[in-house]
Every structure is written in structure tokens, then in C-alpha cells.
Amino acid sequence: MNQKLLALLCSVLFSTAAFSQTAPDFTALDCETGSHHLYAELSTGKVIVLCFVMPCSTCILPSLTAYNVCQSYSSSHPDTVLFYLIDDAGNTPCTTLNGWADNNNIGPNRTTFSTTNILETNYGGTGMPHVVVVGANAHEYFNELNAAAGNAVNLQAAINAALAATAIQEISGGTFQLSAVANSQTLNVNYSLASQANAVLEIINETGQLVQSRKMGKQPAGSYHADMNLQDFAGGIYFVRLNTETISQSVKFILSK
Numbered sequence: 502m503n504q505k506l507l508a509l510l511c512s513v514l515f516s517t518a519a520f521s522q523t524a525p526d527f528t529a530l531d532c533e534t535g536s537h538h539l540y541a542e543l544s545t546g547k548v549i550v551l552c553f554v555m556p557c558s559t560c561i562l563p564s565l566t567a568y569n570v571c572q573s574y575s576s577s578h579p580d581t582v583l584f585y586l587i588d589d590a591g592n593t594p595c596t597t598l599n600g601w602a603d604n605n606n607i608g609p610n611r612t613t614f615s616t617t618n619i620l621e622t623n624y625g626g627t628g629m630p631h632v633v634v635v636g637a638n639a640h641e642y643f644n645e646l647n648a649a650a651g652n653a654v655n656l657q658a659a660i661n662a663a664l665a666a667t668a669i670q671e672i673s674g675g676t677f678q679l680s681a682v683a684n685s686q687t688l689n690v691n692y693s694l695a696s697q698a699n700a701v702l703e704i705i706n707e708t709g710q711l712v713q714s715r716k717m718g719k720q721p722a723g724s725y726h727a728d729m730n731l732q733d734f735a736g737g738i739y740f741v742r743l744n745t746e747t748i749s750q751s752v753k754f755i756l757s758k
Contacts, residue, residue, distance in 0.1 A: 532595035563651025636663030
């Protein structure tokens, strides 16, 4: 490990030590009926800000701050830092929740949820609002309730730490090499393992939904090839991910149909 990477790793571990908890996974539909699997989305390098609201008047300023901090990354990390606006109890109509957000300048670059599949209490209590930053293997980098949820300095530091940890995770994936080429029917995957491992290949769509999984079994060190069926897939952006017991690595591919 070179000195620059070691220094970055130490910095990230120090700055995130207080937030080493693992965020619970969820699979849920957003207000536009899009499906989201938290861990699958994080595996593609996303950093996600979860903002739980009632909605209520005391939620406005901290939620707006969290949203604006997310938007500050739109140029440097496009489509990487995401803002999820979530009804705390999952019982507010989506039209009401979206109307509240629009009226309070919490802009369009958000994904809105009102579902009992995402439980606020799983993230350490309830508050108005409640903001959590997750990334890099689902670690929590920020988890604050009420007014503290809108601390812009701490939010930005948490997002930066999560982005850095995600970069380190990608670098450390060098114990195998993964590449993929797609045609309209088939994804041709090539990968190599430096040591024996149980390998699993997964295909994830642009929203982070797991759409195909294939267990390759326990394989010794060496180079491998696999073909994955894309016949029923719509055109668009996808990721293929290779998982072993200790490492996960993803590459993007574009399917043209």
C-alpha cells in the first residue's frame, strides 16, 4: 500500500470512527414506484443521505440544509450523492409529502418515499427531522436527530468521508480484475481471482435494483469467463458486480437495444 493511500485510509478511519455502525438494509418502492435496494445502490459507489420527516414545520430548515449540501456535489460527483426524503411513519400520502418538499424549496433532485419498508427506528431513534448518511459497505457516517440533523459542516464531512471510503474500497478490490462487454443478448464477463474464493456475479440496474444473480461456486486462483443472459433486459445503464467472501467490485456497462 503506497503512502498516499495509507494516509487517506488512516484519515477516513479516524474521521469515521464514531460512525462505524452498519446501516440496516431495505428494499422499497419510491413515490414514483421505482424499486430501491439500499445495499445494491451503495455497492455501485453511491453515498445516500436519508432524511426522515413527518413532514412538519421544524423539519424544514434542517431538511433543506441536508438537501442543499447534497446538491453541492452535483458537479464534482454527478449522480453519486443522493438525497432520499422519507416519511417517518410511512403513512403520509406521496402527493402531500412531495407538495411539502416543493413548497419549502427542497428541489427536484430527490427521491421521495412513503413506505413502512423503511423504518426510522432502525436507524437509532426518532426525531424531526432525522438525517443519516450511509455509504461504503453500508456504514453510517452521520446520524443526527432534530436541529443537529441540519449541521451543514458535519454533513459535508460525513459525505466526504463516505466518498473517500468508497474510493478506498474500489482500490482495494485489486485482488481480482473484472471486465464486461455487452451485446443486445449477452453480457460477456471476464475476471481473475488471486486466491481461491466463492464468486458470485450480479447485475444491478441504474436505480440499484438487483436484477440477476449467478453463483459461480468456489473457484481456485485463475482467470474465468461467464456469459450472462440479457435477452429480457431493456436498454440502459447497468452494473455487473463480482462478490467474494471479502471483496466486492463493480463495473458499468451500457445495453443498447
